[in-house]
Structures are given as structure tokens and as C-alpha cells.
Amino acid sequence: MTLSWLSLIVSFILSTASVSGQKLYAPALSLHREDVLRDPKHAVSVSITNDFKTFFFNQTLDHFNYRPESYTVFQQRYLINSNYWGGTNSSAPIFVFLGAESPIDGALTRVGFLTENAAQFEALLVYIEHRYYGESIPLGMSFEEALNDANIRGYFSSAQALADYATIIMHVKEERNASKSPVIVVGGSYGGMLASWFRLKYPHVALGALASSAPVLYFDDIIPQDAYFSVVTRDFKDASETCYQTIANSWSEIDRVAQEPNGSSILSKMFKTCQPLESGDELKNYLIYLYVRAAQYNDPPRYPVTVICNGIDEASATEDGILGKIFAGVVASNRSSTCYVNPPANLSQTALGWSWQRCSEMVMPIGITNNSMFQPGPFILSDFIDECNASFGVAPQPHWVTTYYGGHDIELILRRFGSNIIFSNGLQDPWSSAGVLKNISESVVAVYTEKGSHCLDIISGNQTDPDWLIMQRKTEVGIIKGWIAQYYSDLLAFKQ
Amino acid sequence: MTLSWLSLIVSFILSTASVSGQKLYAPALSLHREDVLRDPKHAVSVSITNDFKTFFFNQTLDHFNYRPESYTVFQQRYLINSNYWGGTNSSAPIFVFLGAESPIDGALTRVGFLTENAAQFEALLVYIEHRYYGESIPLGMSFEEALNDANIRGYFSSAQALADYATIIMHVKEERNASKSPVIVVGGSYGGMLASWFRLKYPHVALGALASSAPVLYFDDIIPQDAYFSVVTRDFKDASETCYQTIANSWSEIDRVAQEPNGSSILSKMFKTCQPLESGDELKNYLIYLYVRAAQYNDPPRYPVTVICNGIDEASATEDGILGKIFAGVVASNRSSTCYVNPPANLSQTALGWSWQRCSEMVMPIGITNNSMFQPGPFILSDFIDECNASFGVAPQPHWVTTYYGGHDIELILRRFGSNIIFSNGLQDPWSSAGVLKNISESVVAVYTEKGSHCLDIISGNQTDPDWLIMQRKTEVGIIKGWIAQYYSDLLAFKQ
Numbered sequence: 001m002t003l004s005w006l007s008l009i010v011s012f013i014l015s016t017a018s019v020s021g022q023k024l025y026a027p028a029l030s031l032h033r034e035d036v037l038r039d040p041k042h043a044v045s046v047s048i049t050n051d052f053k054t055f056f057f058n059q060t061l062d063h064f065n066y067r068p069e070s071y072t073v074f075q076q077r078y079l080i081n082s083n084y085w086g087g088t089n090s091s092a093p094i095f096v097f098l099g100a101e102s103p104i105d106g107a108l109t110r111v112g113f114l115t116e117n118a119a120q121f122e123a124l125l126v127y128i129e130h131r132y133y134g135e136s137i138p139l140g141m142s143f144e145e146a147l148n149d150a151n152i153r154g155y156f157s158s159a160q161a162l163a164d165y166a167t168i169i170m171h172v173k174e175e176r177n178a179s180k181s182p183v184i185v186v187g188g189s190y191g192g193m194l195a196s197w198f199r200l201k202y203p204h205v206a207l208g209a210l211a212s213s214a215p216v217l218y219f220d221d222i223i224p225q226d227a228y229f230s231v232v233t234r235d236f237k238d239a240s241e242t243c244y245q246t247i248a249n250s251w252s253e254i255d256r257v258a259q260e261p262n263g264s265s266i267l268s269k270m271f272k273t274c275q276p277l278e279s280g281d282e283l284k285n286y287l288i289y290l291y292v293r294a295a296q297y298n299d300p301p302r303y304p305v306t307v308i309c310n311g312i313d314e315a316s317a318t319e320d321g322i323l324g325k326i327f328a329g330v331v332a333s334n335r336s337s338t339c340y341v342n343p344p345a346n347l348s349q350t351a352l353g354w355s356w357q358r359c360s361e362m363v364m365p366i367g368i369t370n371n372s373m374f375q376p377g378p379f380i381l382s383d384f385i386d387e388c389n390a391s392f393g394v395a396p397q398p399h400w401v402t403t404y405y406g407g408h409d410i411e412l413i414l415r416r417f418g419s420n421i422i423f424s425n426g427l428q429d430p431w432s433s434a435g436v437l438k439n440i441s442e443s444v445v446a447v448y449t450e451k452g453s454h455c456l457d458i459i460s461g462n463q464t465d466p467d468w469l470i471m472q473r474k475t476e477v478g479i480i481k482g483w484i485a486q487y488y489s490d491l492l493a494f495k496q
Numbered sequence: 497m498t499l500s501w502l503s504l505i506v507s508f509i510l511s512t513a514s515v516s517g518q519k520l521y522a523p524a525l526s527l528h529r530e531d532v533l534r535d536p537k538h539a540v541s542v543s544i545t546n547d548f549k550t551f552f553f554n555q556t557l558d559h560f561n562y563r564p565e566s567y568t569v570f571q572q573r574y575l576i577n578s579n580y581w582g583g584t585n586s587s588a589p590i591f592v593f594l595g596a597e598s599p600i601d602g603a604l605t606r607v608g609f610l611t612e613n614a615a616q617f618e619a620l621l622v623y624i625e626h627r628y629y630g631e632s633i634p635l636g637m638s639f640e641e642a643l644n645d646a647n648i649r650g651y652f653s654s655a656q657a658l659a660d661y662a663t664i665i666m667h668v669k670e671e672r673n674a675s676k677s678p679v680i681v682v683g684g685s686y687g688g689m690l691a692s693w694f695r696l697k698y699p700h701v702a703l704g705a706l707a708s709s710a711p712v713l714y715f716d717d718i719i720p721q722d723a724y725f726s727v728v729t730r731d732f733k734d735a736s737e738t739c740y741q742t743i744a745n746s747w748s749e750i751d752r753v754a755q756e757p758n759g760s761s762i763l764s765k766m767f768k769t770c771q772p773l774e775s776g777d778e779l780k781n782y783l784i785y786l787y788v789r790a791a792q793y794n795d796p797p798r799y800p801v802t803v804i805c806n807g808i809d810e811a812s813a814t815e816d817g818i819l820g821k822i823f824a825g826v827v828a829s830n831r832s833s834t835c836y837v838n839p840p841a842n843l844s845q846t847a848l849g850w851s852w853q854r855c856s857e858m859v860m861p862i863g864i865t866n867n868s869m870f871q872p873g874p875f876i877l878s879d880f881i882d883e884c885n886a887s888f889g890v891a892p893q894p895h896w897v898t899t900y901y902g903g904h905d906i907e908l909i910l911r912r913f914g915s916n917i918i919f920s921n922g923l924q925d926p927w928s929s930a931g932v933l934k935n936i937s938e939s940v941v942a943v944y945t946e947k948g949s950h951c952l953d954i955i956s957g958n959q960t961d962p963d964w965l966i967m968q969r970k971t972e973v974g975i976i977k978g979w980i981a982q983y984y985s986d987l988l989a990f991k992q
Binding site: 062063064065066067068069070071150151153154155156157159160163166167170200201202203204205360361393394395397399400402403404406407408409410411412413414415416417418419420443486490491494 | 856906
């Protein structure tokens, strides 16, 4: 097995990111489903965006140093919906959505937790875009310009992003005479990590955090590197044992066919590819991507894993053997397509930006060692460092996240430190393997569902939502209500 | 009253710092008394330094960014005394002294809290030098070179210093197989602020903090700007009402004499100055410095405030009027001198370094408005900004400390967040006016004495120490023992 094939599998894929000619893959941390995975009935009225007013804040480029360049300011975008706000006199709460590795626009319509609960909390809603994404790119540069400048992209870090959020939240509170309004920060995936870290680092700015599907433990040696793919495997096994076996057996079959004369063209024909395959690896990457995405976004009511497995299980075995079944799975998940195994779309900001974030500090050692329906592909740090060096000229800092934010022995550390964090997860989400799944203290708590997928709790509600999802959201709202009630009571006691 | 005179008084003095031709003054935040203020019996054997081994750590210049320059490393000094350590198997604790705005050397002999308690805790002792002081100056530069380079001095910040401490502590724990050893950080004055902030920002690195005389509330608008000088005034009033009155009346008398023909030379003769005075202001600055220093370091058994007041009160009034009395106070505090009102000594690293830290982020608005034995001199932020701009070409960031570390409503915020911090103070210390003097929660507590001075509790013990000081130290040790006992019990429970 060649190194490049290993690195393909181990680090993984949502969008294939090719930077400086070097391929880098990572499972998406995004909460945004692609439309193909969504139930069409799920569509939310875009009129929701009309309720938001857009602002730009003069943000400090570098909060932690006092070099002349540090004082440079750039325009950071945030949006406010004040339709529901109870106002200054009631010290009504402020819900802040912490943008993550994509433009903030998508969150306005897709993240329902804030808009759907604003009325009952009389909350002001603030959505802040993460620096270097969307319209919040320093120095008036394009995203590509900023990311290609070794000096400028150097300010693209999580600690800077958290400090950005703190300054904007304090600015909004001051502008609206809301100094006593409790702030609840909400984020999903990478944004969920940011939310939990924000409560830990800035408790004087945020009263509490809802950290949805935040894989805060996927750093350093805290959890086994195969945690992510073990859950993907379990999801398929749980959906169907025969489906799981078929997939597990398919990789060597692809390898076998690929090695035949004209192997790639046989596979291209078999899978009705839109463009001829260049190798068996190309097909395998596509399939891994398909399965991982299905597991991560295994949302009700369709449950993409079940859709794929039904396709696989219901295919006639006699027709094309194992690969015929695999193809039936592909077809089942893409009913509207006329050809498959599409070439990679244009690189998204998310894919490119996250490549940088992974290569600098967000070093998540995701590999496949065993107990998996995939071929093995361990994460090898030295290879990863080489790849990052080749792409960006920097060595990843694999210990920085645990140094700055912690993570080791999190139960021991946080049982007597910190408060007011919800770590929410759905156990079908492979990222939940790196989530906090135990209550750590009275107010640092885990709220999870057996069947939930990635960030499902904060995604907009749907008429078809199952009871367990409705209950999860209610539980979270109840906990946040408790924090706010206690805060108001403290506030009264404090004034006396 | 001219602006320069105002700024002389308001910002104040320990060493007169002249940077780029602009004078900048600030009360010292150092825990180090000058020898003249110390009881000679207080001398600690320097053999204590033989127990320490010196190390240098390859420290990252910029922890928060990933610019090419960020990866530069420099040599940071730390020292370890392992004579008392219980070792890996016992998970014996590690006491870490966080260096502040001076070379670390002085702390080895003067800070007794760690060495005097090491045996009973079987603690490893680690003293870490603050970046840009002593031998921990980046890029092999001299202190002056680093401070004169606008780019390099830009990395001289408290957030970087805390991250330095975290990386060195984690390195020491790893090297000594001490991953389960609880860490207690100790610091005084600015170092005390760092200690409390370190526990808040890095709870996964330090189990608890002893923050001695840490004026964490002297930022933004948290406390009135005249808090510091109010306590100086109260100290003198408490020592002697007549002494206080004499001092209060002396300033206008100095002004009157100074305005006479040859006024400066009359004052020079009256005060037996080592060099002729250039102005009345020079004398006033010297006196303010003398009184402030006496109040801040009003240590037993001599109690410098009482010494000065006895000198003032016992002087024959008939001899030279008010100024004769004032001069008698000067003489009383400097018995070994043959002349007085010495010209400023060479600028210390502390004075220069702290000027930079104040002008960048440690903006403490210290002024004199009323209720003081001094002439008024309010802190005017715009003037301060102008001075800093003239000196360093940067605008101070007066809101950064409260943004990053908090401070407003500290009781409200920390009553349900954080744990294991002792804020210790002596109420005679003018800095105690900005200290935490109330228990905030069960384990974020205030331990203070009515008679204590600046950082007295962590200074080496002395045979003449009064009972209240011995008790304060015992209380602190008892609290830390409690934290460690609870930690060991948590550790056991956690393993099960």
C-alpha cells in the first residue's frame, strides 16, 4: 500500500483539498449537510434572513501581541436579529452563534436552535462569522490571497477567533446597554469546540455554552485514532450485518478488478462514472466519502446509511457480484443522478481553510487500524507533518490544542472547575467518538441520543423530527433556562 | 499645574523610567524590597541557590499565531530544586513560582513560601523566568535591543507569558514522569495576577494558585482611580494623624519655597541633597516615592511608615518649620546616608520592562482625585495614550485585560466558575485596594491581614515575624493542602 493511498484513507475527505499541489484530506467538521442528503421537506424559508441586520466590526488582527502589525484592523461580519429581544430593562439573554469553518450565511437558515427558541427566551440573536471565512477576511484580501500569504494566514487561529468573539460580544453588549444580559454561545462541530472553549476561556463574557457534536477529545493521544471510522463501521453494521460484510469485502474486489488489464475502464463502466476513472483508488475514495458522509449525516427521516444498505442488500447478487451490490448502494443514495463518482467540485473555502487549520493546530490524528469495514490506514504523524510542510511550509503543532484548551483527563479537571457547558452528541455521528459523553459535574453535562447524527440538535426543526430529537432539544433548552434563572438569582443576591 | 507635573504624580514612580526621552512613571508592582527597607536580620542564606539547577527551554516566540516568525524559539530560563520531591510514585506536588517583571534570581532567595513548605509537601520546586526579563530574552538579544525593536518587543505580553509557563510545566511533568502530580502556581504582585489568571486559563495545568497581592481589579473602570493613593494616605494617617497633616501641608510649602528666587538651591540645602535640585518637582517626586515605597513595603518589624512618621513627629517644629519636619522623616528612613534625594539610579529592567507592559496592555489607571495627603493629579487616559505613543509608537489597549482575563463583576462571574485560587493581601499595601478581599466561593478565597504589606506572605519567613503573619501563611498552606487532598481523592475515584 503506498503512502499516498494511506494518507487518502486515513485523513479523509469531504471536499478533496489540493493545496500547493499536495493533497490533504480530512473528514468534514461542518454542520452543513449537502442538499442531496437532506429531506426536501426540511427546507426552511429564506425569509428568515430578512430578520437579520448585517454589521462589520473593526477587528484587531492580532490580539495577543503588540507588534506594529498586530494593531491592523479588518472587517469582521456579524448579524443581529433583534425581533425577539426583551431589551435592556429585562436583562434578556443574548444567544450567540459562533461561526466556524464556513461563511456565516448558511447558519442563518440552517441552525434553528437560536431562531426557534428566541421568542420564549426573548433573546437577542447574534451570529458571528469566523475570521478568514466568508466576508471576514483580513486586509481586504480575497480568501485565496489571504491563505496564500504565509504571514497573513498565520493569524488564522482558534485563539484569535475566540478573542474576536469576545470583543464583538462585549461591543454588542455595550452598544445595546446590555451589560447584565447573560450570553449563551452556541456552536456545532468545530464551532462546538469553540463554544465549549469559549465558556472555559471567557466565563466573564459567556454564561454558558451549547457545544453540539464537538470532538474536543480528538487531539493528541486522548482517544484511539480509529475512533471515527469505528463508529462509521458500527453504523453500517447496525443498519445491516450483510451490508457491512459486503462493504468490508468490496475493497479487495475493487483492487482485484483494478489490477486487471483495463481495470479502471471496467470499473468506470460498472459504476457508470461521469468521467473515466484513473484508478481503483479514485473509486475507493469516492465510496469512503459516500459512507462517511452517510454516517455523519445519518439524519431522520431518510437515514442515508439505511438507504445505502437497502440498496446494497436488495441488489440481485447474481448480476454483478459484490461490486454490483456496492453500485446499487451508490445508486440508492443518488436517485436523481444519471452518472456517478463525480469529479471533485471546486474547492470550497471550508476545505481549503480547514486544511490550513489542521496543518497548523487542529491536528486530529484520525486513522484506521482495525475493527473497521475499511482497509487499514493508520495516521502517521511524521507523514502528516511532511505533507503540511510541503503544503504550507509549517510544522503542525500537535500538542497545542491540549496545552491551551486541555482535553486529557477532562473529567478529572472539570469536575471541580468550570460550569455551564452542554456537550451534545448523536451517537451515530462518528465525531461523537471524540465527544464528551458523560456528565462531568452538575452543570458540565452530556446530552446525547442513540440515533442522532452530526449537529442534528441545533439544525432547524422539521415536522418529521422523531420524539427522541424533540426531547433532546427540550432537555437542552431546559438546562439553559436553569443557567439563566440561576444567573438572575445571583444577580439579585449580588446587588444586595 | 502643568501636564508633565500631573503625569509625574499620577502615574508615579518606583524607578524613574525614561524611554525614548519620554518620562513614564508607575508604582512598582515588584515584590522585591530594596535592602534599605529590609530588616538586616532578614537576610536569607544565599546557599539556598545551590539547591537549584538551571535549565533553558526552547520556547516558542508566538504561541497564538502561525506566521513563519511565530515558530522562532528562544531560550527561556527556569530553575528546579528537587531536594524535597516525593517523586513520581507518590504523585507528589509541584510548586511553580511564576516569575514576573524582573530576573528570576531574586525570587530564589527572597520568596520563601516554596522553599519553606517544600519538605512538608514533598514538593518539586520550579521557578520560571518571565519572557524578556533576566536571561530569557528572545533571539539572543540584550534586554535593551529587544525592547528597542518594535517588532520583537511586540511579543512581550502576558498571554504569551502564561502560555510559556504552561509549556514549561507540561515539559517538566513529562520529563519527570509526573503526569499525575498536582501543580500549584505561586506569584506575587504582577506575578500574582499571572498566577490567578493561569489557574483560570490553564486549569488542566495548574490545580490551584496562590496569588499574593495581585491587583487584578486595577483595570478599566472596575475601581476608583484614587484607590492606591487613598491607602497610602490611610497608612500614614493610621500611623500618626499629625504626621499625615504635616505631609499634607508640605506640598504647598515646597511650591512656595521653590518659587522664591534661588528656591531650588534653598530646598537643596534644606534637604542636604546629593546633587543640586533642578526644581521643586524633583523634590516632590522623591518624597512621593519615599512615602509610597514605605506604605507598600510597610513590613514588620521596622514598619517604615512609622519610622518616617516618628522622624516627622519628633522633629523640633521651631527649627525649620514644616519642611524641617519633612526632612527629619527623610533622615529617619535613611539613617546611613550622608546626603539625600539621590539622583535616579540606572534604569532597571523592571522599570523599563514594566513601562512597556503598561503602555501595551497593563493599563492601570492610577490617579489622585481627593481624600489624599497628596496634591491632586487625575489619571487622564488620553494623556497616557499620548505618552505611550510618543515612547513606543503604540496605543495602549486599556480594555484588553478585562476582555481576556475578566475583572468586572468578578464575584458574580467566579461564584459559579473556577476554583482553587487564594487571593492574599495585606491591607496596608496600597495595591490591596485592587485585590480580591472577599471569599467568592468555597475555593476562590481571600486571605488577608490588617497589617500586612505587599507580598509579605510569600516573602521568606523571619524570626521576628508577628503572629498574624505566621497565621496567614499557615492558613494558606492549609487551604492548599485541602486542594491537594481533594485532588488525590478525585484521582482515586476517577481511576475506579
